[in-house]
Amino acid sequence: MQNVKTPAERDALKPVLAVHVEADDSWDCYLPGDELPPMPLPAPVAACSPWQLRRYLNQSGLRTAVDAYVAAADQDIQDGWATAAVFLSTDPFVVMACAALGLDPYTAIQVASEIVG
Structure with missing residues (x-):
């Protein structure tokens, strides 16, 4: 996983499997071989x-x-x-x-x- 600060840095990474936007507006870019973060559980439905x-x-x-x-x-x-x-x-x-x-x-x-x- 690479954290990048600009769109140009983000766009230069190929291939990117997943992107997560952080609170500071940077991007965590997940590349082949990186372990992806766990997916949140879906909201329960009643x-x-x-x-x-x-x-x-x-x-x-x-x-x-x-x-x-x-x-x-x-x-x-x-x-x-x-x-x-x-x-x-x-x-x-x-x-x-x-x-x-x-x-x-x-x-x-x-x-x-x-x-x-």
Whole structure:
């Protein structure tokens, strides 16, 4: 692995298998024979039904806030909220709505998915 500071230095390295941008805007360039850094684990995904999510929101006192969020959103968001067959913690709507409510998307959907009967 070579750390380079300029685009010219980076572009002069051939072949480069992988590049990682560092906090100081330098590049770690991985060349043939270098051990590549480990890949981060994918984010966990939780899923729940619309009924489970709405029941969770009712029980947690968040339903009014979510309904207001959806009512103020564009038509695509409103349609998605009304017709989704499943809610995933990685869905952009879920991520944005949870951020607006100060919730972690994975935790909210995971808790909702555990609601039965």
